[in-house]
């Protein structure tokens with residue numbers, strides 16, 4: 001390893017392209033994933049900002065914003081000793097008719113509004129909740145006015161021929177798809193018009209939050225097919241749904257694969273060229289009877305060191321760009337993501353090393369005798 | 371130090387000097403190409419080499435010197451013939467066995483220096499012990515220090531090939547061949563790229579290895595000024611081997627001149 005390190009350092013100019021290519025791959029993967037994670041964390045905002053411990057939905061529910069009607073009566077399944085109380089949750093897409101003309105798809109979210117409500121997002125202050133208890137009143141994020149074609153609190157618009165009025169705003173709840181409209185259960189029912197006695201989700205709060213996984217496991221055993229999740233599970237489930245089932249996830253995969261391919265080609269070409277440049281030296285070692293695997297280890301060690309250097313080089317750049325990028329879009333870089341990006345990058349570097357091994361086939365000691 | 375090392379250290383039986391050959395080659399032929407363009411590089415070459423002797427192989431360009439060296443050292447398969455060392459036929463072994471045999475018994479010096487540009491003189495030598503014999507870092511370091519001392523390179527141990535003169539580089543290359551204390555050393559034109567002063571030093575190092583360690587050393591060279599320094603001369607002409615003058619040192623009536631190293 002130390003010979004590989006000396007070589008890498010002494011001939012750093014030769015190895016620089018490979019290190020930079022690895023750094024580039026790592027950067028691309030980490031930032032792409034971080035950006036998408038930031039983007040998709042938005043899709044689970046209504047889950048993360050509620051106070052529910054458990055979400056129960058239709059068996060086929062793929063994501064929080066794609067709920068399907070279930071009977072409110074299912075609440076009885078949740079009459080368990082660990083469960084403190086339950087409540088229905090209404091949610092669905094609807095078309096918002098902009099006063100300025102045109103339509104906008106919006107996500108209507110109706111919850112109970114009392115101080116002990118489980119579904120209402122934490123940003124709804126007691127004042128806002130009082131205002132929302134008026135029929136047909138809604139709260140939106142302060143950044144959504146333009147998208148909805150209105151100017152200020154107090155403006156009205158039509159959703160499927162029903163007039164609604166904006167009574168207040170919240171911060172930091174912009175959505176990925178349609179803007180969120182927060183309202184009361186009654187308002188949501190009026191807009192979405194579900195079959196009688198149906199809601200979209202049933203939320204539950206446990207006496208102890210730590211009991212939630214146990215309750216969920218119990219509900220999964222039910223003969224009646226439910227789709228129960230703890231809040232954390234449901235949040236991840238929703239994000240992953242968007243990640244994998246949308247084009248964004250595919251785009252991420254392609255971009256990352258492209259970055260990896262570039263990194264792999266440059267790295268293996270560099271290692272190959274470095275080995276070929278030392279063919280005569282390796283040939284002497286072979287003449288002296290030093291086994292081939294020692295030389296293979298040298299190449300692999302170099303690959304490892306190139307990978308490691310690349311990752312180290314990429315670190316400050318990743319954080320720098322993420323910091324700057326946060327002004328425009330949310331970039332999330334949890335340790336798991338960074339670890340994953342490093343692991344993938346390192347694997348790529350090591351595979352390049354393995355690929356470069358074929359250069360050792362040209363080591364022929366007899367060519368030294370002429 | 372190197373003077374106290376004997377053949378026992380190398381795991382070989384002690385041999386009476388110049389009586390029992392350490393290497394015996396019989397009926398070696400080797401050709402290249404086929405049909406009209408077929409060249410016979412070696413024609414029925416037989417020879418014996420003795421421990422503690424440095425043997426010089428001379429001959430015109432293209433006479434087959436390098437080819438013979440390659441066959442004797444297990445790097446090039448002969449068409450016919452055998453190379454016997456310690457009752458083992460080198461060319462009856464598997465590739466792997468031959469590799470292990472070379473590791474245990476053979477050292478090489480080639481015309482080019484063939485040193486890793488990124489590694490120091492010390493690294494180049496240490497590497498052979500670490501990789502070849504799996505020596506511990508400490509052992510390798512000690513042996514390397516001794517060898518650098520013998521080579522007169524102790525003060526230049528930390529330098530890389532680019533910072534070393536041609537003579538110094540060739541001395542490192544010689545150290546690489548000798549550091550395993552091999553029973554046999556094969557050198558192909560080790561002095562060709564050096565001026566006579568440095569070439570002489572290189573030959574003296576090889577000669578010392580033969581005499582002090584009872585190694586069997588075969589050197590290919592053009593320069594007849596080397597003759598006084600060797601114990602025996604072989605001549606190769608058009609693939610046929612002849613024994614050279616009996617006592618080369620006396621024949622040329624020259625004594626090895628002490629160099630200033």
Ligand SMILES: Nc1ncnc2c1ncn2[C@@H]1O[C@H](COP(=O)(O)OP(=O)(O)OP(=O)(O)O)[C@@H](O)[C@H]1O
Nearest residue numbers: 370402403409411430431432433434435436437438
């Ligand atoms: N790989 C090869 N392919 C074809 N012919 C070869 C090959 N190697 C050697 N020869 C031929 O074999 C003959 C002997 O070559 P060799 O290299 O042994 O000569 P040499 O005595 O070492 O010459 P020099 O003093 O120039 O190094 C030459 O005619 C050479 O052209």
Ligand SMILES: [Mg+2]
Nearest residue numbers: 369370435436
């Ligand atoms: Mg030659």
